[in-house]
Amino acid sequence: MLPSLPVLALGYLLTLALSQPFQFQEYVFLQFLGLDKVPSPQKFQPLPYILKKIFQDQEAAATAGVPQDLCYVKQLGVPGNVLRLLPDRGFFLYPKKLSQPSPCLQKLLYFNLSAIKEKEQLTMAQLGLDLGPRSYYNLGPELELALFLVQEPHVWGQSSPRPGKIFALQSVPSPQGALYFNLLDVAKDWNDNPQKNLGLFLEILVKEDRDSGMDFQLEDTCVRVRSSLHASLLVVTFNPEQCPPSSRKRRAAIPALRASCKNLCQRHQLYINFQDLGWHKWIIAPKGFMANYCHGDCPFSLTTSLNCSSYAFMQALMHAVDPKIPQAVCIPTKLSPISMLYRDNDDNVILRHHEDMVVDECGCG
Structure with missing residues (x-):
């Protein structure tokens, strides 16, 4: 019977460490x-x-x-044996004018789910939007954040994505810090049907508050939010073949050697x-x-x-x-x-x- 892939991988590492003459190919461990x-x-x-x-x-x-x-x-609080942090591969859109009620920021968010293997089951997909560190001394205006599912394919960098169904809409103070959104159902749909993964359309506006008595420069606020924004998608997957019921517990202690010679x-x-x-x-x-x-x-x-x-x-x-x-x-x-x-x-x-x-x-x- 041929040895399993984990045993071959461990054998490759031991071969390198012990400088043994039998050479395993590096791709075995990478695979x-x-x-x-x-x-x-x-x-x-x-x-x-x-x-x-x-x-x-x-x-x-x-x-x-x-x-x-x-x-x-x-x-x-979810089943899973692989956690992946996927970076945002989208791009910014720059409105020609920055004046109310024009958006302060528009961005296509795109996450490549191709790293998820066929037998892996998605159990969690959390979108993280970091709008910059919280501050109690440098308060900014209130922001309105909207997330849409992109409706139609677009030419990257040449045309603007067409927003479709709204996914989330909320007001947030600025600077807010990190915001999190449950994207599990959307990610499952994208994973099952990759052609549907057209990304998300993010739009942020500065809410005008005439009663606040505070004077905010719109352009400065938008530049700060745009430079601070960082988006990522944390996905957790569960592979039943790698998690059989009999071997899901890590061993509690290393037993003593049976032979002393x-x-x-x-x-x-x-x-x-x-x-x-x-x-x-x-x-x-x-x-x-x-x-x-x-x-x-x-x-x-x-x-x-x-x-x-x-x-x-x-x-x-x-x-x-x-x-x-x-x-x-x-x-x-x-x-x-x-x-x-x-x-x-x-x-x-x-x-x-x-x-x-x-x-x-x-x-x-």
Whole structure:
């Protein structure tokens, strides 16, 4: 039986770290991460606090040996094992006049959902609009924000998108900070029918308040909002094939080695440093991880005490009868996952849980 992709990926990392002569191709590990080539990020979009917190919470739980469900995002309250932060790939539209009631800002928001794989189920899609940091000392006028679904295709950079059904309309103080909108139903429709993904049309107006007694320069306000605006889409997906019920819990603790003799089959420590592999430019966290590896002898006399399978015991027995039959070898018998935060080839930021990346137990097989 051919080894699984996670086992090949871990084998590739161990091969690099141990400088073994057998060369795995780099694409094996990249394919495991859902990549077709080594990412070369061109833009570094801001990393939201929630992604940092989720990753840090998972790392803290793993270090403390606390079991956790890696197919449920408790911080967001949704099932999922892959989180992606998609950057906005739209463009600004510039009105010729900036006077009431002309819009202060118009922008097409566009998010490429092609990174989502066929078997992944969308469980969350949250649009984030950052209008600049909150301030209690530099108050601005009240803004009116409107979001529309784009109705018809348009020529990028040449024609204005035609707004269709209004998606959201609200008044916000300025400066407001970050605003969030639930885009799950829209994103599901886009994901199922990519031709419908024509983007969102964002329009922001400055509300005129004659009773406020405050004098705001319209142009200055619009320039500030336009320069501060940052849009992104946080999507969470769940892959049932990667989350079978029997393997959704992270192992609580690493058991003690069954054999103390250094020549017998057992787990050895090995730290994988991503900087040594030249991958630190696109892997955000962790900087590395303790992968470990299995090594040692599997003598027939001790097969029952070296965490062996029944098949390995019978193979060792047959080897004793016929030396042409190979001996059982020292292999991983229990592995656990790690979480990785990295950038892909489209400058998306991904938080993903990868199974079978850390060797916890070894045995003869």
